[in-house]
Every structure is written in structure tokens, then in C-alpha cells.
Amino acid sequence: NAGVTQTPKFQVLKTGQSMTLQCAQDMNHEYMSWYRQDPGMGLRLIHYSVGAGITDQGEVPNGYNVSRSTTEDFPLRLLSAAPSQTSVYFCASTQGLAGEGEQFFGPGTRLTVL
């Protein structure tokens, strides 16, 4: 199993550009989530999904959109990038209930917005 994969590993955007961060998992997990990690802030939940077709907002959803058309994929879209979105983004998946399960994290995408 590849586990959780994320692409790209690095990305530089200009303010106002849009892009999609890709996340895929091959473990048939229902719960998937996106986090951003900033220095000294830990990980903050952006959006999550409890299954295909179901998404919801986390702690810091502004400026980000998600969709979940399949169990495997959970892309994160930045519609109009801002410098405040410069961060490292992690995708994770969990079998069963996320709160009492082990989250498997991807390797991260380092995004810089100029």
C-alpha cells in the first residue's frame, strides 16, 4: 500500500492564482482531512470528510474549498491564493471514527504564496 500520497511536494504561487492540492489514499478509509501547519501553531484543521459526498469545515476553512467524489481522493482547492496561505499542508485519512482512530498523514505540500 502507498498509504496517503500528496502532490505536489512544493509549490510557489503568486497572489491571486488558484491551484489544487491533491491527496489520495489506498486504504479504503472513510474519514479524510486537511491540515495546515505554521511555525509555532501546530496543525489546524481546514476541512474534513466523513465519506464520499460529505464534507465539512474545520477550524480554518476560509479561502479553501474541498470535494469528495470518491473514497480515495480528497483535493483541496485554493481559489485565490494569498500570502497568509503560505504554509505546509498535510492530508490525513482514518479508518472508522477519526477521533478514536489512528490518523495516517501524507508527506505534506510546502506552499509559498508571493
Added chain:
Amino acid sequence: LAKTTQPISMDSYEGQEVNITCSHNNIATNDYITWYQQFPSQGPRFIIQGYKTKVTNEVASLFIPADRKSSTLSLPRVSLSDTAVYYCLVANQAGTALIFGKGTTLSVSS
């Protein structure tokens, strides 16, 4: 959401036991406590999870007092390879409300 607080950094020597405490005063009845380890340029990795009392696995122990307002991750006999950032996470069972601590950087020296 429960606010989580943990020390910013800790230092230790090889072979010592390390205890990292996370306080979560507003923890709810159905919240679980999980600890993750993160190395530079990698995603966090699961260490241990508990709800109450004590949980032990092959790498760590987790102590949770009866009031559940704090939890302590115990790493027995640390080695240089345990140098990493450790995060506590408080989350409800469904994963619809979760808060990570800001992380504790553990430095292990020889």
C-alpha cells in the same frame, strides 16, 4: 473545543525516561486523547491513544488522571532517534471537532 497546552521544548539524555504533559481543561466527555510524533519534513505519526487511566504499547505509555484535564506521554529510555516534535490531540469520537497542541520539541543528547 478543548484548548490544549504543552511545553514548547524539553531536553533529555539517552537512556532517560521522558514525560511530556498536555493540559486540556475543557475536555468533553466524549473526547479522546492522542499523541503524534513528527520528524522534520515528514507528516505526523501516531504514537498512542487513550480515553482514561493508563494505556501502554510497545513504544510509549499514556497516563490520564480521573478528571481527564491533562495527559502525560511517557517515553521510556529515549534514544537520539526520539528527537522530534510531539503533539497531543484532543478530538471527539467522530472527528468533527479536534484540536492539536502546538507541539513539544524534544531534544535527546548523548
